[in-house]
Amino acid sequence: MGFFSPWFLAGLAGAALPVYLHLLKRQTRLPKQVSSLMLFESRTQASTRHRRLRYFLLLSLRLAVLLLLILAFANPFVNRAAANLSSSRITVLAVDNSFSMRAGTRLADAKDAAMRTLSGLGGSRAQVAAFGSGMQLLTQPIQNQAALRVAVQSIEPGDGHGNFGELARAMRAMSEAVRTPIELHFFTDAQRSSLAPNFSDMAMPANVKLTVHQVVKKAEPNWTVESVDAPGQVWGKDLKPVRVQAVIAGYGAPAAMRSVSLVVNGKSVGSKSVAVPANGKATVEFPNLVAPYGFNRCEVRIDAADGFAADDVRRFAVNRSDPQKALLVHNYGDRRSPVYVTAALSAAAQSAFSLESIDVNEAADRQPSNYAFVILSDLNNPTALLINSLTQYVRAGGSVLIAAGSSAGARTDIPLFGARILDARDYTRSPNRFASVGSSDSSYGAVAKAEGWAGVKFFYALNVDPGDARIIVRLGDQTPLLLEKRLGEGRILLFTSGLDNLTNDFPLQPAFVPFIEQTARYLAGSERQGGGRPVGAYLDLRSAREQGQTVEVTDPEGKHPLSLKEASTAQSFQLSEAGYYQVRLANGRQNLVGVNADPKESNLDVIPDDVVSLWMGDRGQGGPATAPASGAPAPKQPQSIWWYVMLALFLAALAESALASRYLGTQREE
């Protein structure tokens, strides 16, 4: 007998408590006042009685309750011969159905091996599971061979990426739940890329015996389309061509020429040959993807020259739409900022946006919701009507860029953004005559692509109290220059200088164009359209404000995986299959997403035998899992007796309650 958690035995010291209560506590009596002792007589109990264990049975029961509780925490076990445990043993048959099992006849071989193992089990309890990106139990532990066979046969190839660490985690959870010996038979292609980063993560619990059935013993050459780089969204009526770049990789493969095709909506629009070096990668570029209006199902294919055809294609979606309208509201008389912003947008954003510039006096009759985003430039005194309509617009999901300029210096706060203006910094009076960018958040696209705004001179900026806003760029004196704040479902960017060339020379610098382009895309939300995602990724379906609006998801097989309830409540959706997902979001926008299997699944290199042996033998107590030699004593396995201890504890507690109420109950008046 032993203990799984022996350190809990330290709690035995607590057994002194009942003894103290019975022996010592009872000796102390609180004095009680009476009117007179005239009629009382002293009745002292014999001192020897005090020292005796009063209510010996009750004390024994209390000690038993305490000891059993400590034992239960210490989790005792007894070593029993494995043969004796066969009646309670569970055999788990896990069949790997990750994406790599689509290669050749791997899945069929694995299922055949599982059927053979099932035949040898006799009448013992077994459970069937499929293991792709996670463990999926297909049956309960049952003895019905027919049902188990049906479950094995029903396993379909999946598109997930296997991780053997996840298998070990699932088995640890199962062993905690059942607490009986588990014999795990794992039928897999033992892909090297499925190994957990730390080998210890794959360690099985003590009561799990792992047997790996490898259906593939050696690596097979394989070519695949590893990645595709293409925009998810393009704009314009002139059907400007789109550049597509694909990376072709060979795993365990010799140098070879591969034919690569670009397919749009099922029609091949281009084909190229590329020389893929041995165990290397090659890049192929299609400069003229002509995508018609709407969502386009695009894919890059290579000729099927290996046994793994499923990874010879990589899907992506491209959406072409009309340019979106954007609104620039500027001060009356300000001619500079419309010129610079319009020029920057038309130069960089592939005519994605058509900018409408108006002065603040014309803004009253504009409906912000008709625009993808709004820019407020250097507004001295915007009307309350404009601020109110913009606030509602942002709360409903719109986006606004505010360029404070020099006019806002007369105000105490930034309208709409809500930041308090601390002071105005005029750098022309400083020794350097200007200020430069001190620090910037490189994870922010609008800044990263503009190379951190190096060399831009700022002559004037407002120093604002950022509050809860995120500061993206600071000047050298720590003055916040670019800030972002979320309001409702929308976002507001604050540029504390101006978009003209009076308060800075930013519009004259090369960094201005990518800044305006990326900011426009960010504010319009177009970076979330189209493109490709990996299997297992999550797709945002709604924001909190849109609760109740139904969404619609159509999977690659044309089915609707969301129930009616899920369609009205789900915040996100996991892309579990490779193919094209068509989505109608809660805000009414349509989206098409190409989903591809993890490229790591294309590397068919297998785990070496010694590593597999080490994995099977790693059960906490060391030693590989080898079958016992004939005639040797049967191996013993620890069996937890936790439940028996808990049962005894329950009975002892019941008896203690009954006795305690009898002995120590309130004395009743006759």
Add this chain to the structure above:
Amino acid sequence: MQQRFLKPATLAAISGLELVAKTVVDGFVAGLHRSPDFGFSQEFAEYSIYNPGDDLRHVDWNVYARTERMFLKRYRGETNSPLTILLDASNSMQFGSHAVNKMDYSRFLAASLFYLAIHGQRDAAGLITFDDEIRNYIRPSTRQGQLHRLLAGLEQAEARARTDFAKPMRYFREFLKRRGIVIVVSDFWEPPESVVRTIEPLRYHGNEVVLFHVLDPEDVRPTLNGPSILVDLETKDEMEVTPDFAKTEYRGKIEAHLQDLQDRAQGAGMGYCRLITDRPLDDALREYLTLRGGRN
């Protein structure tokens, strides 16, 4: 049955002894039937022959003018029965197992009797508080404001020291030369023969003496959850007592003690009334009015 008498715990929530007394007495009087023994008015009763020494103020001079014989005119409710309450203010009186201890109960009792005597019977009333000494003495009087003086005396009575009837008794006799009703309110934690022997001389001047024996329920039926150390409130002596003793032997002894005191008091011509502090005050008031009626 409608309950006319408030429980002591309820009285404890009433602030002011006068209000307590009024509440108790009004409730009590409202429930009485009209009885010739309890007339409160200056109602003519009879003529009696004048004897030398009688008060000339009571002579009916009209009758003398007509008959040349002197008659005394007697009225109901005009008896001369000053009430004096001897209140035990020893430490044992502050014992209480519930909201009202014995001292509070005794205050309510005395206040109610004073109110009944002064407002109802128009008798003089006085108070003596004592423990092992006389702590306060308010002479019986019918003067204006006497009730308030008495109630103030009750308010000031604090339980302290221990009871000793013998020591202050000689002063009682000096104070109580005028015949009337003497009520001794105490828990009488002394041997009955000593109590009766000490108090009995008060009767020698023609006083009606009543012992109001105030007891807490725990005095009669103590409950102990285990062997306990009991502390005497007056002497501070300690004694270890077992629950078995408290449940059996003690109850027998207290019953015998109470019965002995009652027998000896009644044998000596004194009234005896046992009052438990969780019961209403009506027993005490009835006892007083019975006495008062008997003296008409």
